[in-house]
Amino acid sequence: MTTVSVNLPATHYDVLIDRGLLDSVGSLVAKQWSPRKIALVSDDNVAPLYQERVAASLAAAGFDVHRYVFPAGEASKSLTVLAELVRQMAADTFNRDDSVIALGGGVTGDLAGLLAATYMRGLHFIQIPTSLLSQVDSSVGGKTAVDLDNIKNIIGAFYEPDLVIVDPNTLGTMTQRDLVEGYGEIVKTAALEGGEFWQLIETIDSPAELISNAPELSARSIHYKASVVMADETESGTRQLLNFGHTIGHAVEALANGALRHGEAVSIGTVAIMRVFEDAGLAEKGITSKLRDRFAAVGLPVTDPLLNSPQVLDKVKNDKKNRHGHLNLVYLTAIGHPEIKSIPSSEIASFLNLSVTN
Missing domain, CATH: 1.20.1090.10 (Dehydroquinate synthase-like - alpha domain)
Incomplete structure (x- = not known):
């Protein structure tokens, strides 16, 4: 396994890279977080492929997993979708002791990252990027955002994850x-x-x-x-x-x-x-x-x-x-x-x- 460390003035996190890491998500997350409620966020392309598998791994490690799915595509990087996710988390009584995991590509990372940054003024957050673009770029660096009208990434925050888990095997299901x-x-x-x-x-x-x-x-x-x-x-x-x-x-x-x-x-x-x-x-x-x-x-x-x-x-x-x-x-x-x-x-x-x- 390759580990790339990101050391910033206010935080530190590792990026873990290896084939097959998706099956070890639960144990990897357990090294970072105590048992808690987790919002596992994916789009409707990625969810059928990996969400159940990751949720099962997290549940086996003692986490209470709530799965949330939104429509795939850039159009979902919107205040409307962000607000709907907030409503769902509030209905499921998420509080500041709970956390968010983004499972998917760049849109998921941007959206779920801003969700984590803004829900109750900030929850802990982990990235599990599944596309090549998100694995090599958008999952690292703390940029989170949604679009407004035709203005890309105009509403956002710098919000670093606690961990990034990269499993290159997910690339095999991509077009x-x-x-x-x-x-x-x-x-x-x-x-x-x-x-x-x-x-x-x-x-x-x-x-x-x-x-x-x-x-x-x-x-x-x-x-x-x-x-x-x-x-x-x-x-x-x-x-x-x-x-x-x-x-x-x-x-x-x-x-x-x-x-x-x-x-x-x-x-x-x-x-x-x-x-x-x-x-x-x-x-x-x-x-x-x-x-x-x-x-x-x-x-x-x-x-x-x-x-x-x-x-x-x-x-x-x-x-x-x-x-x-x-x-x-x-x-x-x-x-x-x-x-x-x-x-x-x-x-x-x-x-x-x-x-x-x-």
Whole structure:
């Protein structure tokens, strides 16, 4: 078993990574928590696959498990679904001595994490991510959120879990598209770190190789993200590096109205922003092609007609990370060498020059 430790000023938690950990959830959680009531939250895709199995393991370890299920999909990251979960927990008399476990992908982690952060001003919380995207990215770092209207992650909190349990065997039940989506964040992270991580990425040429390399991909991705989060938990400085590919990616994702997955949008956004910086002479020649080839190797999209929409610039200029009239754009001068360029919002259009569409 691989353990990645996340040490923050106010808390500490471990990320455990190994095949077959799902059957040991009860004993692992019992090392963290005394017997209590647990809200086990999943969507209606994951619940039939794993919820009963995990609930049985927790019950055998002495926990009183209440299973909650919500409709799968980004649309459930809403105040409406959050309120319904709160109502159900209140009806089941949950109190501040009880806890929440998120069992599922990124939407489940975001929603259940915010539920834990806000119910009675905060309950203890554990993440059990079941998708590649959540295993390598969203389950670590403490970001929880729901969407409002078409504004992604606008209502949320930084709320760290007590433990993250990663079982790569859950990837075997994913569709190819759902599996590959997570690779968008992996390539992004490997490009930021460089070195042996990027060398591993250069050997992966098919979705099947994602599953066979999943434990190492998760460990390396989480280790890098944990190091960044430990240096800057609330995204006031270097944690902004993790937004690489996300500024344009989030804009395209929002305009797609559900037609693009998050990891697909990150792939498109990463290639687009690096083309801008390479064309401006600020990045190593050929780096955009390197990144594009790694995404495309597993079938991720690397461009989209939505990049031609003038609404992309509107979304970019109004990005929620716009601070004091400036937007910080993350790019690479070379693989493993990230930089941040601050651009006044009034100059974003001329800087990007719509070259993202070329």
